[in-house]
Structure formats: C-alpha cells, structure tokens
Amino acid sequence: MTQKNSRLIWVLLIGMSAFVAYLFSQNQSPEEEQKAKNSATLVNTQVVSLSSLVRQVSSLGTALANQSVHIVTNTSDYLTELHIREGQRVEKDHLIAQLNDVEERARVAELSATLLDQKRQLDRVKNLARTQATAQSLLDEQQTRVKTTQAQLDAVKARLNEMTIRAPFAGVLGLRQVSEGAYLTAGTVLTTLDDLNLIRLEFSVAEYYLAQLKAGMAVNASSVAYPGQVFKGEIKAIDTRLDPITRSVKVHALVPNGQLELRPGMLLNVSVILDEVQALQISEKAIVPLQNKHYVFVVNKDNNAIQTEVQLGQRMSGLVEIISGLNAGDEVVIEGTTKIRSGSLITKVGQ
Incomplete structure (x- = not known):
C-alpha cells in the first residue's frame, strides 16, 4: 500500500511539473521571441538599381594662350615711337613700335x-x-x-x-619691357601678345583611356581662383606619341574665355566626359575591402547578410560602380558592416 501511494505521488508530481512547464513556456514565448529578435544586428541597407553614370577621366592641366608671341625687334636702332598700353586688347596689324x-x-x-x-x-x-x-x-x-x-x-x-613693328594677330598686350628713346639691338623683347579669347588647355591622359579619346569630346575645367565655377570646352587635338616614361598621351583642348578669366600658366583640374551609360551603383560605405578584393553583404530572404565578392568600376562622389557580383534589385548593407559576419542575422533600421 505504501509503495502504491509513493508511485501515485511521483506521477502527480511529474504531471504537475509538466503542467507548470507548459504554462511557463506559454507565458514566456513572446518575451523569448522578442529577445531573439533583439539579438539580430541593426543595419542600414540599400537596394541596388541601375542609374545614369557619366564615365570620365580626371587630370591636371596647364592653361596656354591659343596664340602667344614675344614681340621683338629684328634690327638695331633707336626707338622713336612706342604704342604699348599694358593689358590693352589690340587688333591684327596694330602699330606697337616704330624704330628710327x-x-x-x-x-x-x-x-x-x-x-x-x-x-x-x-x-x-x-x-x-x-x-x-x-x-x-x-x-x-x-x-x-x-x-x-x-x-x-x-x-x-x-x-x-x-623698323615698324605691328601685332601679328589680335590679342592682349603684356607688360612693357622698354622705353621710348632707347637704343634697341636685334632680338630685344618689347612686350608679349596673347590671344586669350580661347585658352588652349594642355593635359595628359593615361594610356588606358587612349582608345576612348576623340577630338570633339566635352571637357570640364576648374580653378582654385574661381571656386565652384566650371569652364567648358572640347578636345582639339591628341598627340600622336605617348610619353615612354609616364605612358600617357598629351591632349589639347580649347576653352572659350570671353571674360578673360583664365590666364596662361594657370593650373586647372580637368575632367573629360568619355561616355554616359546605365550602370549599377551603390554607396561606397557598403564596400568591405579585404586584401586585394572587395566584398559587400547581400541580404537574403531570411534577413541573413551573405558576404559576396564584387568587382568595382568607376568611383564617384559617395558612390561606386559595380561591374560584377550584384544584380539590380539586390539589397546590400551600407551601415553596420563592421558588426556582422557572413550569415549574421540582421534587422533593418526602420523595419
């Protein structure tokens, strides 16, 4: 009898324990679910899409006058007349100086x-x-x-x-180097003459882009002297030879300069527009460099971040072109990449 009562007691205890465990699990399941949710890493994501991309190459260039000469004497004698007003614009055949x-x-x-x-x-x-x-x-x-x-x-x-010295072309006179009445020898520099209505912009482009360069391509130039201002022109000529040391080709572009803002010798930032295409672009913050490769974290349907290798193209301000590794519509992590690993569960901010 005592043995039967003992077994009954154990059965009741086991049943009560199971019932209590069931009630506990029912009461705690929302909290456990919330806890599991809270264990996922919060990240910002971006959907990959096609957008317009302007392919361009950048370089540093030097401004040159479209035409530029030193006005010199061809013979020796006294200077009887001098018609130089520094900075004056003159037309072709304008009288500059007269020798005796x-x-x-x-x-x-x-x-x-x-x-x-x-x-x-x-x-x-x-x-x-x-x-x-x-x-x-x-x-x-x-x-x-x-x-x-x-x-x-x-x-x-x-x-x-x-004995009569005239302007060989229309342009702007430079600084006066002589005075009236002086005895001049052959080769004496009187002043300079520059055609500044057009600026010849000289710059070099890497051999890699040679096949894409063509006369007539648009060129944008900027100078620290005029912040925020862009000077537009086009390629006029491409050198027939490459520099064997730098493996670059010299390019000349013509830039209209009606306001005479650009001057010969100025250093300009130059960009040549090569093409405009539709390309995949994402935020550069999504790129994770590892040794000599680049990766992104792609979000799958289960909200897991999968590390994926990508090949990069042209970089823009804050954006980078993706040549391979992603498709339009893919979702990638752009903030929080340092807190996750491949396969990590993530929670998108705002969702």
Whole structure:
C-alpha cells in the first residue's frame, strides 16, 4: 500500500511539473521571441538599381594662350615711337613700335629714282636694238642694271618694314619691357601678345583611356581662383606619341574665355566626359575591402547578410560602380558592416 501511494505521488508530481512547464513556456514565448529578435544586428541597407553614370577621366592641366608671341625687334636702332598700353586688347596689324627709319626711307627714295631712270634708259636701248644688232650687248647690260637696282630696292624696303613693328594677330598686350628713346639691338623683347579669347588647355591622359579619346569630346575645367565655377570646352587635338616614361598621351583642348578669366600658366583640374551609360551603383560605405578584393553583404530572404565578392568600376562622389557580383534589385548593407559576419542575422533600421 505504501509503495502504491509513493508511485501515485511521483506521477502527480511529474504531471504537475509538466503542467507548470507548459504554462511557463506559454507565458514566456513572446518575451523569448522578442529577445531573439533583439539579438539580430541593426543595419542600414540599400537596394541596388541601375542609374545614369557619366564615365570620365580626371587630370591636371596647364592653361596656354591659343596664340602667344614675344614681340621683338629684328634690327638695331633707336626707338622713336612706342604704342604699348599694358593689358590693352589690340587688333591684327596694330602699330606697337616704330624704330628710327630716316636712313632707310632716304635710301628707298634714292633707289626708286635710280630705278626709274634706268627703266627709261632700258626703253631707249630696246628701241635701238631693233635697228642695230650691236646694241644687243647694251640691252643686256641695261637689263642687268635694272634687275640689280630692283633687288637693292626690295632689300631696303624689307629693312624699312622691319623698323615698324605691328601685332601679328589680335590679342592682349603684356607688360612693357622698354622705353621710348632707347637704343634697341636685334632680338630685344618689347612686350608679349596673347590671344586669350580661347585658352588652349594642355593635359595628359593615361594610356588606358587612349582608345576612348576623340577630338570633339566635352571637357570640364576648374580653378582654385574661381571656386565652384566650371569652364567648358572640347578636345582639339591628341598627340600622336605617348610619353615612354609616364605612358600617357598629351591632349589639347580649347576653352572659350570671353571674360578673360583664365590666364596662361594657370593650373586647372580637368575632367573629360568619355561616355554616359546605365550602370549599377551603390554607396561606397557598403564596400568591405579585404586584401586585394572587395566584398559587400547581400541580404537574403531570411534577413541573413551573405558576404559576396564584387568587382568595382568607376568611383564617384559617395558612390561606386559595380561591374560584377550584384544584380539590380539586390539589397546590400551600407551601415553596420563592421558588426556582422557572413550569415549574421540582421534587422533593418526602420523595419
């Protein structure tokens, strides 16, 4: 009897324990579920999508005048007139300087008179040669005199023209280097002349982009002197040779400069627009570099973050192009990547 009562007591105790455990599990299941939910890592995510991407290459360039010369003297003499107003815009053939040309003018007048007289004598000898055969030698001699005098006259006229210095093209005069009345020797620099309406922008591009470069491509340039301002132009010429040391090609672009804001010698940041395409782009914060590879965490349907290798393309401000490894519609972690591992359970912020 005692043994039966003992067994009954044990059965009742086991039953009560099971009932209490059931009630406990029923009461605690919402809390346990919340706890499990709280154990997931909070992250921000982004859905990968196609968007417009401007492919471009950047470089540093130097501004050059479209045309630029040093105005120099070709002969030696005193400077009698100087028409240089620094910073003045002048047209082609504008008189810049005049050297003393009294001697040259007198010599031109002398030779002109001599030539005129010799031509009259030549006409008389020609008439004489028609009737007298012996006059042929006189005719040859007179023709030689005329040609010699003509050559001397042309030489003096050329020297006379060198005494007058004019602008070879329209442009802006630089700083004056001489004063009126000074004796100048051949090769003395008077000033500079620059055509600044167009700026020739010189820059170098890596060999990798050579096949994509073409004349007429759009170019954007900026300078620290004008923050926020973009100067637009286009490629004019591409060098036929590459630099064997840097493996880069030299490019010239023309940039309109109607306000004369750009000056020769300025350093400019240059970007060449190569193409505009539709490409996959994500926030650069999603990229996890590991050795020489790049990864992202892709969120699957069970809210697990799966580490996935990707190949990167062009980088923009805050964005990076994805060449392979992702598809449009994939969801990637962009904040919280340092707190998770591949397979980690995540909770999206705001969900």
